[in-house]
Amino acid sequence: MPRPRSLTTADLGNAALAVIDRDGLEGLTMRAVAKELGIATMGLYRYVADRDQLEVLVVDRVLGAMETAPPEGEDWRAMAVVLLARMRSAVAAHLAVVPLILRHRQSSAASLHWMEAMLTVLTDAGFTGRDRVIAQRTVVGFLLGFLQNEHYASITGPGTATIAALSTDDFPLLVQTASQARKMSVDDEFRGGVEIVLRGLSPR
Structure with a gap:
C-alpha cells in the first residue's frame, strides 16, 4: 500500500481557504478540509492539532503574498x-476571512511582518513610546473596523438602503447620512477614513 503523500503548510492553507470561499467561515471544519485534500479526517491531525491552527494557515495564505517591506518615501502618512x-x-478577494485576521493577527507571520513595517513608518516619523503604541493601535483599529464594515455592513449594501428609507421625522440625520453614503463607493469610504485618522495623528 503506498504511503500517504506528505502535505505542506501551503497545501493545508489552500484547502482550508477553498472551503471558506465555497462554504463560508462556518463551513471550515477538519472534516471539510480533509475532504478537500482527499484524505481521511484523522489523517489531517498528522499536520495540525485543531481548527485554530488551520485558521492561522488561512491568514498566512491570504496575507502571504502581500508586500510587507516599508514603502519608500518622505511623507509618513502616504x-x-x-x-x-496593501492589507x-x-x-x-476573501472577505469571509476577516474575522480570522482579527483573531489571529498576532499569530500569523505575515501579519506580524506587516505590523513591523507600520511601526517602522511610525518610528521614522517620530512616534516613540506611548504615542507609538496609540498610533499603531489606532491605524490597525481603523483598518480592522473598515474590513468588517466592508464585509458585513458595506455602505453600498442593503442595510444602508434600508436606513435611507426610514422615516425622516424619526431619524432625519440617519436618513440623510445613509442617502449620501449610497452615492459613495467603498473606495471613497476607505480613502476618506484613512485621511481623517492620519490627519489626527502626529508625533510629539
Missing part, C-alpha cells in the same frame, strides 16, 4: 496609506 491599502487588497 507610506502608512500604502501599507493599509485591504490582500483581503479583498
Whole structure:
C-alpha cells in the first residue's frame, strides 16, 4: 500500500481557504478540509492539532503574498496609506476571512511582518513610546473596523438602503447620512477614513 503523500503548510492553507470561499467561515471544519485534500479526517491531525491552527494557515495564505517591506518615501502618512491599502487588497478577494485576521493577527507571520513595517513608518516619523503604541493601535483599529464594515455592513449594501428609507421625522440625520453614503463607493469610504485618522495623528 503506498504511503500517504506528505502535505505542506501551503497545501493545508489552500484547502482550508477553498472551503471558506465555497462554504463560508462556518463551513471550515477538519472534516471539510480533509475532504478537500482527499484524505481521511484523522489523517489531517498528522499536520495540525485543531481548527485554530488551520485558521492561522488561512491568514498566512491570504496575507502571504502581500508586500510587507516599508514603502519608500518622505511623507509618513502616504507610506502608512500604502501599507493599509496593501492589507485591504490582500483581503479583498476573501472577505469571509476577516474575522480570522482579527483573531489571529498576532499569530500569523505575515501579519506580524506587516505590523513591523507600520511601526517602522511610525518610528521614522517620530512616534516613540506611548504615542507609538496609540498610533499603531489606532491605524490597525481603523483598518480592522473598515474590513468588517466592508464585509458585513458595506455602505453600498442593503442595510444602508434600508436606513435611507426610514422615516425622516424619526431619524432625519440617519436618513440623510445613509442617502449620501449610497452615492459613495467603498473606495471613497476607505480613502476618506484613512485621511481623517492620519490627519489626527502626529508625533510629539
